[in-house]
């Protein structure tokens with residue numbers, strides 16, 4: 124099989140790494156890829172959202188399957204673009220249709236979907252500029268903190284959680300009346316704040332059948348102790364100790380199955396990953412959000428734990444035969460630690476030489492924001508390298524990643540040294 128992966132982050136390197144090990148693979152291409160994906164296949168200088176250029180590439184390289192990493196091409200309808208094209212319509216796309224991608228593309232759509240299908244989620248209402256006054260009144264009925272979500276895609280920056288009513292009113296006004304997030308905040312979802320521990324569960328579906336993949340917890344804030352600005356993610360662990368089989372069973376029965384049934388009932392084509400962002404509130408799952416693709420850096424801990432041939436799984440997704448495949452999962456604990464550029468998530472510099480990548484033992488190095496120039500690997504983004512390690516305990520896995528985080532070097536390297544520590548504390552309390 125010839126395979127094309129779209130995207131250029133750590134998630135896509137993890138896909139490339141796994142797919143390059145498949146016995147079903149002939150040639151692997153990544154568009155646009157990074158210095159890490161170049162070790163697994165051939166990078167092509169094409170943006171993941173340039174559908175015409177992707178079409179030409181698929182034709183030229185005789186691609187059989189396209190694996191879509193990020194949300195943008197999905198929300199822009201790459202699935203529908205392929206299926207509507209005479210030349211492309213038989214090529215397998217791993218990712219949902221444009222309608223399915225609305226689970227991520229519109230917070231309002233996804234909340235309405237959850238209500239329609241009785242899926243547990245926080246109480247909410249949606250407002251527009253025309254109903255701003257009602258929105259301000261609705262805020263008065265809630266207790267702090269307040270959760271305000273721009274409806275559309277906002278690159279992970281569209282959710283604001285003000286602590287006071289005055290700040291919440293000011294933010295709502297800025298989002299609706301002053302288009303703080305452009306057209307993404309033309310609608311704003313206001314939700315009840317849920318108290319609990321957050322985690323993500325991933326579902327792979329062919330539209331008829333599904334597999335529940337390993338759960339993961341990520342670390343979103345830049346600072347240790349989970350403080351400071353939000354980032355794309357500073358680390359992740361899988362499995363999640365507080366998400367035991369009882370909890371995962373609840374997620375399957377109350378969320379995953381109703382979500383898939385809901386998609387079928389509404390005739391929404393979905394062949395790909397559903398990322399279910401959850402709050403565990405005293406053992407009960409509530410959906411925070413859906414994403415229509417895998418998470419980054421969660422992919423860097425979830426995929427390495429999957430022992431089943433990834434292309435076999437994807438082929439079954441395309442052929443609606445996922446029920447014929449056994450999902451084999453590595454029992455060990457995987458952790459990933461993200462090395463970022465100094466200054467990130469605010470302003471940071473690029474083009475720093477990364478050294479000692481060849482000195483890494485006992486970990487898998489996934490490139491997130493890197494490029495090759497004159498045979499040197501350079502930093503090319505805020506998040507630079509994800510270091511994934513396995514262990515029989517979380518301590519063991521984390522200490523391997525920590526050791527290697529010291530060895531890899533570039534100017535202004537930064538990483539959190541507390542990934543997983545909260546979970547280890549919880550485990551100790553439980554024992």
Ligand SMILES: Nc1ncnc2c1ncn2[C@@H]1O[C@H](COP(=O)(O)OP(=O)(O)O)[C@@H](O)[C@H]1O
Pocket residue numbers: 245270272279280281282314315316317318321400411412
């Ligand atoms: N109802 C809620 N209660 C408590 N925290 C929330 C709630 N909704 C969102 N959050 C927090 O805000 C973060 C971002 O919200 P999310 O819906 O995942 O948006 P996005 O990932 O698109 O920015 C979540 O990861 C969670 O920590």
Ligand SMILES: [Mg+2]
Pocket residue numbers: 400412
């Ligand atoms: Mg989220």
